Amino acid sequence: MTTALPVPTLVQGPTGLMLEGVALSEIAARHGTPTYVYSRAALTAAFEAYQTALAGRKSLVCYAVKANSSLGILSVFARLGAGFDIVSGGELARVLAAGGEAHKVVFSGVGKSREEMRYALEAGIGCFNVESAAELDRLNEVAGSLGKPAPIAFRVNPDVDPKTHPYISTGLRSNKFGVAFTEALALYRKAATLPHIEISGIDCHIGSQLLDPAPMAEAAAKILGLVDQLASEGIRLDHIDLGGGLGIRYRDEEPPSASTYLAPLLECFAGREETLCFEPGRSLVGNAGLLLTRIEYLKPGVEKNFAIIDAAMNDLARPALYDAYHEIVAVAPKAVEARSYEVVGPICESGDFLGHDRELAVEEGDLLAILSAGAYGMTMSSNYNTRTRAAEVLVDGAVMHVIRERETLEHLLKGETPLP
Numbered sequence: 318m319t320t321a322l323p324v325p326t327l328v329q330g331p332t333g334l335m336l337e338g339v340a341l342s343e344i345a346a347r348h349g350t351p352t353y354v355y356s357r358a359a360l361t362a363a364f365e366a367y368q369t370a371l372a373g374r375k376s377l378v379c380y381a382v383k384a385n386s387s388l389g390i391l392s393v394f395a396r397l398g399a400g401f402d403i404v405s406g407g408e409l410a411r412v413l414a415a416g417g418e419a420h421k422v423v424f425s426g427v428g429k430s431r432e433e434m435r436y437a438l439e440a441g442i443g444c445f446n447v448e449s450a451a452e453l454d455r456l457n458e459v460a461g462s463l464g465k466p467a468p469i470a471f472r473v474n475p476d477v478d479p480k481t482h483p484y485i486s487t488g489l490r491s492n493k494f495g496v497a498f499t500e501a502l503a504l505y506r507k508a509a510t511l512p513h514i515e516i517s518g519i520d521c522h523i524g525s526q527l528l529d530p531a532p533m534a535e536a537a538a539k540i541l542g543l544v545d546q547l548a549s550e551g552i553r554l555d556h557i558d559l560g561g562g563l564g565i566r567y568r569d570e571e572p573p574s575a576s577t578y579l580a581p582l583l584e585c586f587a588g589r590e591e592t593l594c595f596e597p598g599r600s601l602v603g604n605a606g607l608l609l610t611r612i613e614y615l616k617p618g619v620e621k622n623f624a625i626i627d628a629a630m631n632d633l634a635r636p637a638l639y640d641a642y643h644e645i646v647a648v649a650p651k652a653v654e655a656r657s658y659e660v661v662g663p664i665c666e667s668g669d670f671l672g673h674d675r676e677l678a679v680e681e682g683d684l685l686a687i688l689s690a691g692a693y694g695m696t697m698s699s700n701y702n703t704r705t706r707a708a709e710v711l712v713d714g715a716v717m718h719v720i721r722e723r724e725t726l727e728h729l730l731k732g733e734t735p736l737p
């Protein structure tokens with residue numbers, strides 16, 4: 318490998334790879350495989366990169382819970398003072414269980430139910446990111462029935478030209494999110510007339526795995542224009558939320574650092590009073606985690622060699638789903654000839670692969686680490702093929718904490734009954 322590993326706290330130790338002060342082989346011996354393993358130091362460093370870049374500004378970094386919603390991960394960010402961006406009542410329950418503060422929670426998503434609105438209002442969340450006129454009406458009604466005003470921002474689609482910024486085109490293609498830029502003014506005017514709605518801010522989120530700061534700066538400029546227009550009509554906002562989306566390195570991408578990414582935005586917002594909010598997910602957790610797995614079988618073939626591992630697409634869906642690339646490394650390479658392998662799981666689907674054409678010097682029974690798996694890994698896992706979900710371990714220096722026990726078949730069959 319010519320470049321450094323993308324997981325910053327992964328180091329070479331005497332018995333193979335270590336995350337911080339813990340040998341991956343020790344984690345496998347104690348807790349089995351497949352297991353997601355996270356580094357507290359890497360989570361903290363990623364969060365602090367945002368905090369440092371935003372120093373001296375009124376700001377709030379709201380971790381996007383959907384990237385990794387395990388209580389152990391949420392508690393690390395809660396202790397660092399993070400806010401949280403949630404997309405369901407279930408995620409709010411997780412944030413509260415992990416010690417997060419309700420008033421630092423923003424609630425995104427196009428399909429909030431009445432029940433979720435009530436729960437969030439009663440908990441006292443900071444802001445609803447409203448995504449349609451119908452949602453605004455419903456929220457006004459629910460807030461009225463509770464006698465508790467609902468703080469809102471509209472999620473506005475700033476319509477940044479995706480052609481000039483191909484990295485984000487997937488983020489803009491779908492139009493189910495947000496309200497059109499051209500409709501935002503009318504919606505704010507309407508919200509201002511509703512008795513149980515309190516206008517608090519404005520929100521946008523233009524896409525994911527962004528590697529270029531330019532489209533964000535363009536979006537921010539458009540949003541600011543709208544904010545000033547609203548102010549001229551007497552509608553003043555307390556906060557401006559620019560969403561998440563900063564990318565990470567999986568292979569050879571060169572994403573900007575948080576400070577490089579934020580610099581043009583901070584320039585754009587210089588001298589303004591509003592609190593500046595962000596909703597990063599992937600960039601806080603993606604490279605703080607890996608999936609530790611063991612090789613069950615090596616299966617040499619005429620055209621391809623297969624390394625069949627005990628993790629599969631149900632554990633980490635991104636390769637099967639998006640053809641995403643994750644670096645795969647041997648935890649302790651053997652003194653055997655390196656060969657090219659298709660790294661595949663046991664699931665009965667041809668799409669069940671974790672990596673194509675990977676050079677590995679390994680034998681049956683060896684451990685592999687699938688890197689950059691901290692974001693959209695565990696949260697997208699499933700029980701397909703009646704596979705129990707992986708355990709999760711959070712490493713903190715020389716200490717390992719099991720933050721999620723391996724699922725058992727008992728867990729998995731709970732609530733099901735055959736016909737009598």
Ligand SMILES: *Cc1c(COP(=O)(O)O)cnc(C)c1O
Nearest residue numbers: 381425525561562596597598599
């Ligand atoms: C998914 C999502 C995020 C986080 O996106 P990342 O690319 O993981 O940073 C932030 N805000 C909203 C509304 C989202 O849907």
